[in-house]
Amino acid sequence: MWFYKSGEQVIEELKSDAENGLTSDEVSIRLQKFGPNKLKDKKKKSILWLLFEQINDPLIYILLAAALVSALLKEISDAVIIAVVIIINSIVGVVQESKAEKALESLKKLSTPKAIVRRNGELVEISSEELVVGDIVILDAGRYVPCDLRLIETANLKIEESALTGESVPSDKSYEKIEKTNDAALGDQKNMAFMSTLVTYGRGTGVAVASGMDTEIGKIAKMLNTDEKNLTPLQKKLAQLGKILGFAALFICVLMFIIAVIQKRDLFEMFLTAISLAVAAIPEGLPAVVTIVLAMGVQRMIKKNAIVRKLPAVETLGAVNIICSDKTGTLTQNKMTVTKFYANNKLEDISSFNLKNPTQKLLMNSMMLCNDATYSENSKTGDPTEIALLEVGSKFNIFKNNLEDLNKRVNEIPFDSERKLMTTLNKHEDKYYAITKGAVDNLLKICTKVYIDGNILPITDKIKSDILVGSDAMSDEALRVLASAFKEIESPDVKINSLEEDLIFIGLYGMIDPPRENVKDSIEECSASGIRTIMITGDHKNTAFAIAKELGIAQSESQAILGAEFDTMSEDDISERIDNLRVFARVSPEHKVKIVKALKNKGNIVSMTGDGVNDAPSLKAADIGVAMGITGTDVAKGASDMILTDDNFSTIVAAIKEGRNIYNNIKKSIIFLLSCNIGEIVAIFIGILLGWQPVLRPIHLLWVNLITDSLPALALGVDPDDPDVMKEKPRDPKSGIFPGKTGVFLLINGMIIGITTLTAFYIGNKIYKDSLMHAQTMAFVVLSVSQLFYTLSVRHNKKSIFKIGIFKNKYLIGAIVIGIFLQNIVISVPFLADVFKVYMLTISDWFFVILLSFIPLVLNEIFKSIRF
Ligand code: ADP
Ligand code: MG
Numbered sequence: 001m002w003f004y005k006s007g008e009q010v011i012e013e014l015k016s017d018a019e020n021g022l023t024s025d026e027v028s029i030r031l032q033k034f035g036p037n038k039l040k041d042k043k044k045k046s047i048l049w050l051l052f053e054q055i056n057d058p059l060i061y062i063l064l065a066a067a068l069v070s071a072l073l074k075e076i077s078d079a080v081i082i083a084v085v086i087i088i089n090s091i092v093g094v095v096q097e098s099k100a101e102k103a104l105e106s107l108k109k110l111s112t113p114k115a116i117v118r119r120n121g122e123l124v125e126i127s128s129e130e131l132v133v134g135d136i137v138i139l140d141a142g143r144y145v146p147c148d149l150r151l152i153e154t155a156n157l158k159i160e161e162s163a164l165t166g167e168s169v170p171s172d173k174s175y176e177k178i179e180k181t182n183d184a185a186l187g188d189q190k191n192m193a194f195m196s197t198l199v200t201y202g203r204g205t206g207v208a209v210a211s212g213m214d215t216e217i218g219k220i221a222k223m224l225n226t227d228e229k230n231l232t233p234l235q236k237k238l239a240q241l242g243k244i245l246g247f248a249a250l251f252i253c254v255l256m257f258i259i260a261v262i263q264k265r266d267l268f269e270m271f272l273t274a275i276s277l278a279v280a281a282i283p284e285g286l287p288a289v290v291t292i293v294l295a296m297g298v299q300r301m302i303k304k305n306a307i308v309r310k311l312p313a314v315e316t317l318g319a320v321n322i323i324c325s326d327k328t329g330t331l332t333q334n335k336m337t338v339t340k341f342y343a344n345n346k347l348e349d350i351s352s353f354n355l356k357n358p359t360q361k362l363l364m365n366s367m368m369l370c371n372d373a374t375y376s377e378n379s380k381t382g383d384p385t386e387i388a389l390l391e392v393g394s395k396f397n398i399f400k401n402n403l404e405d406l407n408k409r410v411n412e413i414p415f416d417s418e419r420k421l422m423t424t425l426n427k428h429e430d431k432y433y434a435i436t437k438g439a440v441d442n443l444l445k446i447c448t449k450v451y452i453d454g455n456i457l458p459i460t461d462k463i464k465s466d467i468l469v470g471s472d473a474m475s476d477e478a479l480r481v482l483a484s485a486f487k488e489i490e491s492p493d494v495k496i497n498s499l500e501e502d503l504i505f506i507g508l509y510g511m512i513d514p515p516r517e518n519v520k521d522s523i524e525e526c527s528a529s530g531i532r533t534i535m536i537t538g539d540h541k542n543t544a545f546a547i548a549k550e551l552g553i554a555q556s557e558s559q560a561i562l563g564a565e566f567d568t569m570s571e572d573d574i575s576e577r578i579d580n581l582r583v584f585a586r587v588s589p590e591h592k593v594k595i596v597k598a599l600k601n602k603g604n605i606v607s608m609t610g611d612g613v614n615d616a617p618s619l620k621a622a623d624i625g626v627a628m629g630i631t632g633t634d635v636a637k638g639a640s641d642m643i644l645t646d647d648n649f650s651t652i653v654a655a656i657k658e659g660r661n662i663y664n665n666i667k668k669s670i671i672f673l674l675s676c677n678i679g680e681i682v683a684i685f686i687g688i689l690l691g692w693q694p695v696l697r698p699i700h701l702l703w704v705n706l707i708t709d710s711l712p713a714l715a716l717g718v719d720p721d722d723p724d725v726m727k728e729k730p731r732d733p734k735s736g737i738f739p740g741k742t743g744v745f746l747l748i749n750g751m752i753i754g755i756t757t758l759t760a761f762y763i764g765n766k767i768y769k770d771s772l773m774h775a776q777t778m779a780f781v782v783l784s785v786s787q788l789f790y791t792l793s794v795r796h797n798k799k800s801i802f803k804i805g806i807f808k809n810k811y812l813i814g815a816i817v818i819g820i821f822l823q824n825i826v827i828s829v830p831f832l833a834d835v836f837k838v839y840m841l842t843i844s845d846w847f848f849v850i851l852l853s854f855i856p857l858v859l860n861e862i863f864k865s866i867r868f
Contacts, residue, residue: 002209003178003189007152011207016134018152018207021118030132037131037147037211038112039218050097054090059279066275066698073268077835081699085706092710099292113634115146123381135208139199141414142613142633148215149193149206151175155412156202156496161187163196164217170200186216198635200613202414232312234666235290237737242282245677249281252681256688263691269698273684276698280680280705283673286713290666293717297662305646306655307629313641316623317607317659319733321530322599323652324592324608324622327537327544328480329384329631330649331519331551336388336511340479342470343507344452345463355396358454363507366484368393368400369407370424370435372414375400383415385482388511407433410492413499417538417612418588423499425492432492434499437484439540439586440471440508447485447505456504467505474510475542478550482509520551522650527552530729531656534582534599536592536608541585554582563587567594574598589614596621605733607652609644610636626652661721663731668716670737671746672794676708676787678750683757683783693772695761697837700780707822708787711815719795719809749856753790756855757783763848777827777838778849784823785853788816793860800861 002010011018015026022030045053054060063086071079115128118136128146131137137149139157151157151173158170165187174190186194193199193206195215212218253274260270294315298308308314325331338350343359355361367389373382375390390400407426415422421438436443444467450459457463471481485503523533533553537544541560548554560583567590569577578598584591589612596618599606608622611632616639619625627640628647637643644651680701687695732739738746760782764775791812792801807813827838841849 002150003184003191004180005150006177007150007175007191007207010150010209011152014134014207014209016136016207018136018205019118020121021136022132022134023120026134027119027130027132030134031130034132034211034214036129038129040213045101047094047098050094051090053097054093055086059282060086060089062275063279066272069268070272075268077837078272078699081835082702085699085702088706093288097288097291099295113144113146113637115143116140131208131211133208133211137206137208139193139204139206141199141201141203141416142635143199144634144638145193145195145197145199147195147208147212148210150209151191151193151204151206153205154202155204156414157193157199157204158201159193159197160200161194161197163198164194164220173204175204200635201416232290232294232315233733234315234663234737235287238286238290238670241737242286245674246282249278249681252281252685253278256685259688263688265688269694272698273694273696273701276701277681277684280701281677283670283677283709286670286673289669289673289713289717292714293662293666293669296718297658297665301655301658304654304658305629305644305648305651306658307643307645308641308655309637309643310641313624314659314662316605316733317642317656318661318663319605319731320607320624320656320659321730322532322534322604322606323526323649323656324534324536324595324599324606325649325652326609326611326628327535327539327547328513329611329628329647330609330644331515331535332513332547333516334384334513334631334647336384336480336513338388338392338509338511340474340510341507342467342474342510345466347470347473350392353392353396355398359451359507362451362486363484363509364393364396364398365403365407366435366486366506367437367482367509368398368403369409369426370422370437370484371400373400384513385480385511389482389509392509411496411499413496417614418590419500420538420586421500425489425499427492432489433486434489434503435484435486436500436503437482439538440467440481440483441540441586443483443485443503444468444505446500447503449502449504451486451504451506459505467508471508471540472542474508475540476546477510477512478543478546479510479512480539480543482511483507484509515547515551516648516650518650519648522653523552525726526653529726531653532582534584534595536584536587536595538587539585541583544583544585548583559583560585563591567591575602578602589618592618593621605730607656609652610640612636615639657721657726660725660728660731661719664722664725665717665719667737668719668794669713671742671749672716672787672791673709673713675746675749675790676753678747679753679757679787680704680783682750682754683761683779686754686758687761692761693765694776695758695779696776696783697780699836700776700783700838703826703836704780704784704787707784707819711818712788712791712812715809715811715815716791716794718811722796722804749790749860752856752859753783753786756786756852760849760852764845771839773837774839777841778845780836780838781823781827781841781849782852785820785850786856788819789853790856790860791816793857793864798864798867800864801857 016022063082067079067082113128114125115131116123116125116138131147137146152175154173154175157173159173160170162168167187176191178184178191196217257270257274294311297314301308328334341348341350341353343363353360371386371389373386373390375387375394380387407428409424410427411425413423420442421436423434423436426433426435444464447459449456450463474481484506486506487503526533535544535548535553541562545554545557545560554560559581561581563584563586584595596606596608605623607624607626608618609626610619611628613633613635615636619636619639624642625640627636627643629643629645630647683695757779761775761779764778768774796804826832826836828840833840
């Protein structure tokens with residue numbers, strides 16, 4: 001029971017070292033012994049199980065029954081073919097499934113949290129799986145606790161432990177020993193931090209006491225096997241469509257069978273045909289194709305620095321029409337440099353900074369002491385805003401470490417984006433100083449005096465307004481403004497909140513943070529494609545607007561608003577103004593939620609970025625929550641749909657582009673599969689209505705289904721990106737899978753394919769009067785080859801195949817060649833020709849058949865050229 005023991009005792013028992021942490025050698029020994037710090041994965045599905053899942057499908061049952069009946073009736077070749085079809089189908093299914101699974105798995109790996117530990121005397125960031133018992137672990141707000149820790153140092157540390165205790169109010173932590181009582185419940189172990197709980201406030205250090213499955217959460221470990229399979233909206237619609245199609249196919253088959261009975265056809269033959277048609281008409285490969293295309297799209301997005309955490313996001317991305325973006329670090333580089341300062345009622349260039357002036361000296365010291373960053377020539381860590389403050393110091397040979405040796409920090413109130421302030425309490429000799437830095441407006445509210453040339457004077461309205469004028473002058477130049485203030489206090493034992501009262505204003509720093517390259521172009525690209533960009537920032541309104549203007553986000557000042565102002569607006573006002581607003585400044589995380597909701601109310605599909613602990617609600621509220629990969633906290637990442645590994649705005653746009661392309665590609669696969677299936681139904685059904693002899697044999701249908709449903713459909717799914725995809729407006733997510741006339745288009749194409757096949761049969765029958773087999777063979781080849789050619793046209797609904805480049809999609813060309821090749825083998829290898837009961841076509845037959853097969857493609861291309 002670690003919490004009964006003192007910190008020192010725990011460290012000693014675990015043979016660790018609070019100052020330096022473990023050595024690398026010791027870590028590798030312990031890793032060997034205890035294994036990685038992770039909770040056991042759920043059991044992987046075995047290949048056999050996957051195979052079973054493939055076969056466990058009503059359609060397959062029907063096919064199996066058909067094979068059985070065929071075998072009983074001594075139609076051995078039919079039985080074998082059906083069996084082969086089932087086997088190939090299942091294998092393809094298993095391969096597809098496991099591929100999709102793997103892709104998803106590698107995604108999960110990408111988002112394992114990081115931990116900061118002290119090892120070999122240095123702070124390093126490692127993957128939390130590499131943690132071992134005895135490691136000294138640093139905690140800060142927004143981070144998941146990576147393993148079970150006995151805390152040895154805390155500064156206002158609060159941890160939310162609902163994952164473990166169900167209690168959602170964060171509990172205060174302390175490093176002090178707990179007196180031995182009977183048995184402290186987890187929630188009462190104030191000096192412990194448990195794996196998978198969440199730091200919501202403050203900082204702390206702990207020594208790892210348990211890792212992996214030995215942790216408290218590992219002991220429960222039930223949450224892990226929640227195998228949530230969240231279907232994307234499209235997948236849900238497809239599942240519905242699948243059901244409808246299933247019933248439709250069943251209906252047609254029954255109808256066909258009845259007609260056949262009336263026509264006194266061979267019943268067994270008709271039974272097989274009906275089953276084969278049902279199998280062919282239901283696009284059973286579709287869900288797998290969709291998953292694979294989505295998963296592969298996700299892989300491609302990773303290369304473009306966007307990690308999609310939830311598959312549905314890929315689809316939603318393509319429909320986004322508003323991007324709400326943070327300013328600092330996303331639109332800008334987050335490389336701050338102090339260029340101006342304000343002290344003693346004067347705004348000056350940083351080059352004329354003078355350390356001999358007491359106010360200026362205090363300004364610098366306060367900015368460096370009330371600071372969590374570290375800075376040296378070759379290593380900078382922490383918030384770029386704070387690094388910039390240390391950088392100024394280093395130019396004047398002042399370093400934080402030296403300052404802190406003389407002014408030890410004894411307490412602190414961390415920065416949060418609600419107060420927009422940060423305070424430290426420092427001890428200098430035997431006096432205590434509170435130092436606060438933060439946003440000018442918020443800081444001025446709590447200042448009652450001002451420090452001018454070494455004197456403490458009351459702060460008058462005049463002085464206040466001068467300060468604001470100085471601050472505005474900086475913000476208008478797009479500078480980020482930071483103010484600082486201080487006060488002396490008697491003893492450190494005061495209420496912590498009282499530190500931020502009655503302060504003495506010192507001065508301001510203004511720092512430049514240049515926009516990122518390419519961001520301007522990305523914003524332009526967005527507006528051309530009907531996507532609005534909105535800047536959301538905690539920064540000053542003028543600063544925000546200046547940058548927004550530079551980037552082309554906003555043109556007039558009326559498009560900028562303060563978070564607080566927005567907060568007080570009535571529903572009606574919001575609804576009236578929201579379409580015009582482009583910049584939200586001095587925003588707190590709560591406002592963000594309100595902004596998202598207001599935008600969504602207007603029917604927009606909103607993407608919102610965030611990084612802080614408090615951003616989780618707005619990320620969840622948005623259609624696409626985007627977390628920052630570099631500066632983002634674990635909480636923000638956990639709540640997000642997508643993570644930007646480079647924190648860059650342009651990456652969001654690239655992801656949207658990719659999302660649109662992926663959606664279009666999936667649609668192409670669907671259109672192709674369905675129009676082909678309709679074609680097959682049309683060919684068989686009309687043939688029967690006309691009282692013709694069977695146009696195709698059942699196994700022909702199964703075969704065509706096999707070669708067209710697999711490779712060509714997948715190849716369409718990975719069609720190369722359409723460079724003009726951003727010239728279109730965002731898709732309306734409310735429209736169904738087939739918006740506008742797509743449904744009619746499908747039917748027409750199905751008819752064309754069906755009629756082309758019938759034509760082949762008709763002519764074959766006319767020429768070779770006594771050979772049904774010959775006519776069937778021609779219909780068989782035309783049905784499959786025309787579908788293969790038709791894929792080329794499906795690649796774009798407006799551009800001609802020449803414009804998009806016939807050979808651009810190599811996979812598709814490959815799929816077509818393989819398809820034709822296999823088709824050729826089936827009819828020209830004598831043994832197979834026997835099984836399929838087909839005729840070896842003559843050269844002129846081939847010529848004719850190929851010509852016919854071009855019809856659907858050519859008609860579609862003509863149609864495109866007329867319409868557009
Ligand atoms: P954003 O990330 O949108 O720029 P922040 O919430 O980080 O907004 O910052 C809002 C304001 O808070 C800034 O304009 C600045 O005045 C102040 N601020 C930012 N970082 C710090 C910090 N580390 N300490 C004190 N104040 C800060
Ligand atoms: Mg920030």
